[in-house]
Amino acid sequence: MYHYRKGAGAERELIKMFSDRGFMVIRAAGSGVNSLSPDLLAFKTTAQYAIESKAWENDRLAIKRDQFENLKKWNEITGITTLIAWRRNRERWVFIPLSVFREAKESYTIGWEDAKLIGRDISDL
DSSP states (O other), rough: HHHHHHHHHHHHHHHHHHHHHHOOOEEOOOTTTOSOOOOOEEEEEEEEEEEEEOOOSSSSEEEEEEHHHHHHHHHHHHHHHEEEEOOOSSOOOEEEEGGGOESSEEEEEEHHHHHHHBBOOOOOO
């Protein structure tokens, strides 16, 4: 239950951040329950983003293979830019394109330092 509350809180934080920047935001039904769709959809004129949020404290973020591949498929079919939003406590949100994750045996991964270098800030979206 703790992880659900933490995840839902992170999603609400992102909704507010995007809304404050003039985006219209939709939180996906079943977010956090299944891996078939991203957590959030954010729209503003010609900018469209599908966001999977991760509030994770480790130095490395690993996303299960099936979830990551569903996000890649979502990106390909919809044409909506799909990003992973990752935040650690007392750190900023980093928005990471799927293309920079490394494929591992059971997951796709990225380290926090790489994510900060490669990822975008919300002000850049």
